[in-house]
Amino acid sequence: MDLPPDWIDPPDLATARAAQVALAARVVTEDALGPVRLIGGVDISNTRFDPENLVFAAVVLLAWPGLEVVASASAVRRATMPYIPGFLGFREVPALLEAWAKLGERPDLVLVDGHGVAHPRGLGIASHLGVVLDVPSIGVAKSPLVGRPEGELGAEPGEAVSLAWKGRTLGTVLRTRRRSNPLYISPGHRVSPATAVEWVQRCGTGYRLPEPTRQAHLAANVARRAHGVAKPGAPE
DNA sequence: GCGACAG
């Protein structure tokens, strides 16, 4: 998908906001995906107090239904924008695209660490990445951005309530593990609300996070800690 | 105008 550079790296917040509105118009919240054989997971890692503002991106590929990691790629990039709630995509998507380009094959579905359409303008990072890459995506966030749970959420894994905002149902609040805070699931792109939750549950392996996102998180940290470290076996 | 506010 060919898009204006300003939609990926906007010069200011006003442009960023306009880009979100334009990109959000392209988001599809109905199932438009083929058979799933490869599932992707993406995440970002940052260094605390980093004056360089480096962003470490990781993309991992897992086989379905085994959920084994079959490939992964990472990229380092300087952040153009600070973290501003509602504008996460502009900070993380560029690095993710760079890592994505290094992969030999593309997944049939991608789980992203962050919201999908459960966003003020309907363009959380999962939808943002999904539209830019034109790939089916799902938003898997660890805390709410907009909306409130529709009722009380049960304590058992698998229990869920809808995430409502301004009279609309944007996604699902899902308990994936006992005594763990719930996850906020919403369609990213080319996936329906129901299908989004189904895949997150299918990718559950007993941890709070579904395997694709969990592995991506680990991979992003590995990339960050390996940055600037001498290779083992090198002469003294 | 005052809070809320993904990672």
Added chain:
DNA sequence: ATCTTGTCGC
């Protein structure tokens, strides 16, 4: 997001 080991609880 990140800082950090052990420790308490299921």
